[in-house]
Amino acid sequence: MPLETAGTFREWWLRMRAKLQRFMMGRYGVDQFSRFLNILVIVLLVVSLFVRNSLVYYVGVALLIYAYFRMFSRNHAKRYAENQRYLRLTAGFRGWYAKQKSYAQTRKTHHIYACPSCRQKIRIPKGKGRIAIRCPKCSTEFIKKS
Numbered sequence: 001m002p003l004e005t006a007g008t009f010r011e012w013w014l015r016m017r018a019k020l021q022r023f024m025m026g027r028y029g030v031d032q033f034s035r036f037l038n039i040l041v042i043v044l045l046v047v048s049l050f051v052r053n054s055l056v057y058y059v060g061v062a063l064l065i066y067a068y069f070r071m072f073s074r075n076h077a078k079r080y081a082e083n084q085r086y087l088r089l090t091a092g093f094r095g096w097y098a099k100q101k102s103y104a105q106t107r108k109t110h111h112i113y114a115c116p117s118c119r120q121k122i123r124i125p126k127g128k129g130r131i132a133i134r135c136p137k138c139s140t141e142f143i144k145k146s
């Protein structure tokens with residue numbers, strides 16, 4: 001690429017970036033609800049490739065337009081309230097998901113045993129051979145291979 005062309009391209013790029021920054025000024029931008037909508041849009045559009053139902057496609061496109069509308073919106077209070085409602089409605093599921101994820105992480109380094117007498121779950125680090133475990137809840141002792 002000749003140097004002048006590279007220079008022009010850089011100027012053009014800086015101009016475009018400044019334009020975009022001006023355009024985004026005062027606009028709401030991306031939040032958790034937007035991210036959820038974007039994932040939903042991708043899922044719907046992918047599904048629409050496989051099902052002979054154009055409704056899926058139109059709902060996907062409508063949600064995409066809605067997601068962009070929210071991103072470019074200047075009504076921050078209303079968008080913020082929508083996001084809060086989304087977070088409230090999905091709190092249970094997101095908590096459950098986070099728990100599953102941390103459980104999967106723990107399973108890599110620890111065994112999880114249930115106490116034979118009170119069913120209390122006990123986390124034991126892996127690779128320590130046969131060990132005696134004392135239940136922190138009812139003090140029952142039992143032997144397990146870690």
Ligand SMILES: [Zn+2]
Pocket residue numbers: 115116117118119120135136137138139140
């Ligand atoms: Zn116990």
